[in-house]
Amino acid sequence: MxxxxxxxxxxxxxxxxxxxxxxxxxxxxxxxxxxxxxxxxxxxxxxxxxxxxxxxxxxxxxxxxxxxxxxxxxxxxxxxxxxxxxxxxxxxxxxxxxxxxxxxxxxxxxDDEQVDLLLEQGGFRPSQPTLPRTTPIPSTTTMAIIGAGIAGIAVALAAAEEGVHFQIYDRNDEVGGTWLTTTYPGIGVDTPSAYYSLSREVNPDWSNYYPEGAEYQEYLVALADKHELRRHIRFGTEVEALWWDEQRQQWQIHSRAADGTVSFDYASVVVTAAGYLNRPRFPDLKGRDTFAGTSIHSALWDPTLDLTGKRVAVIGAGCTAVQIVDACVDDVEHLTVFQRQPHWVAPRKRLSDEVPExxxxxxxxxxxxxxxxxxxxxxxxxxNNYPIILQDPEWSQTHLSISPANDVLLRMCLDYIDRMFGAGTELARKVTPDFAPYGKRIIRDPGGYYAALTREHVDVEASEPAEVNSDGIVTADGRQIDLDVIVYATGYHLDFLSTVDIRGRGGKTLSGEWGDSPRAYRGGTVPGFPNLFITSAPNYSPGHGAGANFSMEVLAHFILECLQLMALRGATTIEVTERAFTEYVAGIDQAMQRTVWCHTPNAHTYYRSESGRVVVATPYRLVDLWQQHRAPVEEDFVLQ
Known part of the structure; x- marks a missing residue:
């Protein structure tokens, strides 16, 4: 690097x-x-x-x-x-x-407004301090970081640079988060590898334009080793609760070790760096537990499972299912893909994803x-992709796409369908969505997914299974498909910290504050929860481009700027006001009304919570998100 x-x-x-x-x-x-x-x-x-x-x-x-x-x-x-x-x-x-x-x-x-952002994103210049460093952050400031994936590492490196003492908690035995625990066949990064890293640590030697998960995991391990992060990490430790202690003006951290030992620690500041997609989600299928063969969720893959010569069903059609099908089609005896709803699939642009020597x-x-x-x-x-997600009201009245820019992508994907399956064929009909591109996360064909669906030993069922029995799956139209293995590529529960008992001032719970519509102000802050920052915050994920690493670096910078503001004002706590929180969320909701996610209600996407509100993606340009987080707006916070 x-x-x-x-x-x-x-x-x-x-x-x-x-x-x-x-x-x-x-x-x-x-x-x-x-x-x-x-x-x-x-x-x-x-x-x-x-x-x-x-x-x-x-x-x-x-x-x-x-x-x-x-x-x-x-x-x-x-x-x-x-x-x-x-x-x-x-x-x-x-x-x-x-x-x-x-x-x-x-x-x-x-445009000139992009220049400073690009200096940072290229790694040519580190993130620039915004507030004066005339008063150092007190040495008594302690930070607890929950999670040792890319977000936790980004915050830890920013904290170390400012001399802030930090402790990382992770339930696993190694750094990496998703890239450590998820090991299904074909798993890969769908953000370009040249970009999907930290700008302070550019890896010059990726083997693949979209490397497999193991290579990205190696990158994160190398980061931990280079910066000696392991001495700051408590591995095998799951944080179960975060309670604000008003008397101490600190967070009480309740954690449980792998052997069941419960510990209580304190920290001035807590940064949650756990993603919102952690718990595997199984479909509610009648008879799912009666199957006599092997059932496995993609997030809980057994590395000893051999699919060679097996009759396999893959339930799902998202990025995970696409990668698994691409990886295993040559090994299985027969493959049935249960496509609950088709995605738009973009063709691979290169003949090979191997980075040339x-x-x-x-x-x-x-x-x-x-x-x-x-x-x-x-x-x-x-x-450059931002216009693709914005609705043109006049255009969308008469088109499936929502704008001329969106239509360019739609036509490219439709052309790919016609080339691979033949225009007007039954298989082409099955894989063609009925919503605009980006209504669900766009999928990149790793190279052989659409080709796999055309193989003689592969069938595509354009519906969910009706039920599961000991021999296999019953289709929606009553056919029995006998199977050896069922792979559930059915995603995750949308958690947003719902598995952690977080209590702020006066015992106010974060789950009660959020309900089924999580919301946050800049830096992932919420009124009533002082000194708490949420990196995988609602409406912070880039939905039109770049990668999660972008928002992680942006928030890491903002968090340290907030601690610097506290130091300058001699404060021990920082808490967003109700007014600022309400206005910021209202601004998000207003901006969201222009986006594809509010104009494709028939697209089943984890971007929306059960309330129907879009809670994952940001409606803003990346440069806007970056500008919003250069420094805290002091009047939007209570400093005490």
Whole structure:
């Protein structure tokens, strides 16, 4: 992993012929940006920018140029690697230079409001303190972080940077969260790997554009090792309750170890870094417990289970089901997919998801290279996608899609269906949704899902099972399907901390405050619950692009800014006011009315709670969410 602006290698350490060969295969737009940052010479832009074009087809706008220009770029980069950076050169993270480089590397114009965000998201500049650091956060401040996945790690690193003492609690025996515990066949990251990491720790050497879960788990383990986080983690410890102690002005933490031992600890501040999708959800099917074969939920996979030669049913059609079907179709004797509701499936854009060797090599040896590819991955899946989720009232009156931008995606997905199944066929009909794209989370075909559904030994049932018996499943139209294995790829309960007994001032419970419609102000804060921050908060998940890592880093920054505000004001508690909370939530609900999730009521999605309110996705652009969390608005809080 690489961070900051440090050079990774010099030309004297490298085989020049190999380096040149890889440079000639690289994106020239990225190389121009790299060269300008390596040398601190803005004239690089004048020499090369006009000679580079960009291929507009996603997933990334690739830069192209003529061989002579590519050769000249390679010469200059090799030379720059062989000499020290000139004294007085423009800093690599200089904002003015960076703004000039963005359209050359990304292939599109970039609004000025995005520049500072992109400096951070590319890993070129750490998150910048907003409030003055004239008064340090007191050494007596203690932080309890619940969860050792990517969110918990992000908060822990931010706390360590500010000198805040922290303790992490995790019910598992290793870091990683979801990527540790979920191991079904084909599990992978559906956010581009180049981006799905922490901006302070860019991994230059992913093997796959969408790596399997094990590779991402290795990344998180490496983070814990590099930053010596294990000495701050209590593994095998589940937090069962958080009670505010008014007398101590601290949170009492009730936890249970794997051996049943109950402990009580105290912390000034609590940050919950547990996701809202943790408990596997089984469908309410008659006879589910009577099946004589093997029943398994995708979240509770048994690594010893061998599907070879088995008659298998997969219940579900979401991302998990798609990955399992893609992974096991060649092994099973027969596969039946029970598709309760079809999803829109986008085709894979590359012939292979393996990262080419030149990308991996240059990521390891060339300063800034991996950062620019991280930024290209972010930019290609971030606010450029925002129009896709916004409704055009006039358009949506006469179209299944909700806007012209949304329709482009719909047409791409429909074309993919027609190509794979044949226009108008029964199978095409089964897999075609009746709602606009993004009404449910869009799915990316890992490469063989749609192809698998066309295989002779695969059947698609466009309905839920009617019931389960000892031999298998009875279909909705009364047919018996005999099975050896039933895989429930049926998702999770939407928890939002409902499994933890959280009591704030006066014994007020968070579950009672939320009911079936969880709500939060900035930083995942709720009135009546001082010094409590919720990273996987309601309406904080990017719904149109980027990844969960974005909101985690944004909230980690905000939490430390709140602690800094407390230090500046000599306060021991910070609590959002009822007024600010109500107004912020009202703003979310108003903005949400423009989005696809409020205009596709027939789409079954975990984004909505039982009340029907959209509680998972944010309705805002990512740059808006980032701006909202640069610093706390002091009048929105009570500081005591």
């Amino acid at each position: 690489t961070t900051g602006q440090s050079a990774i290698a010099s030309s004297t350490d490298l085989d020049i012929r190999t380096l040149r060969d890889h440079l000639m295969k690289a994106d020239p737009g990225v190389l121009v940006a790299v060269l300008a940052q390596m040398t601190g010479d803005a004239s690089v832009v004048d020499r090369y920018a006009g000679k580079i074009d960009h291929v507009p087809d996603p997933p990334e706008r690739a830069g192209t140029t003529d061989p002579a220009t590519a050769d000249a770029l390679a010469d200059e980069i090799i030379a720059a690697l062989g000499r020290p950076r000139p004294a007085g050169a423009i800093a690599a993270d200089d904002r003015e230079l960076f703004a000039v480089l963005l359209p050359i590397a990304l292939g599109t114009d970039v 030149h990308r991996r090599y240059l990521g390891r040896v060339l300063p800034f290279y991996a950062m620019w590819h991280r930024l290209k991955s972010y930019w290609g899946t971030a606010d």
